[in-house]
Amino acid sequence: MAIFVRHKESDKIYVLIGTGYGAYKSATPSFLGGNLFPREEEGEIPVAAVADERGEIQWFYTDELKVIEIDGIEISKVFEKHNKKEPGNLTGHAKEVCPACFTEISEKDTECPSCGLVFQIEDD
Incomplete structure (x- = not known):
């Protein structure tokens, strides 16, 4: 590297x-x-x-x-x-990514499917 x-x-x-x-x-x-x-x-x-x-x-x-x-x-x-902007993403914001392994995740995920990192959910 x-x-x-x-x-x-x-x-x-x-x-x-x-x-x-x-x-x-x-x-x-x-x-x-x-x-x-x-x-x-x-x-x-x-x-x-x-x-x-x-x-x-x-x-x-x-x-x-x-x-x-x-x-x-x-x-x-x-x-x-x-x-890159995605075709269905009109806001131009990047998709959510896991901060540990940078795997794409949805905003509803509570745990990364790749590395298993557990996300803390904040209530608005």
């Missing part, structure tokens, strides 16, 4: 290895309050590890990457299945 991504700036193609989410927080003493009222700084760093054709690992910010292919299928074709 391979996910191919394109680096937006360099236009190079990489294999996605995984994603990480770095967070940091630092505190320095303030001029007046010292350690009682420190100056705090914090942030988050969403990054992804990718490998090039030589197998070298590099890290990029996730907003610098674009998914182009999953398991040999172009990303646009992956979504085609879920974006």
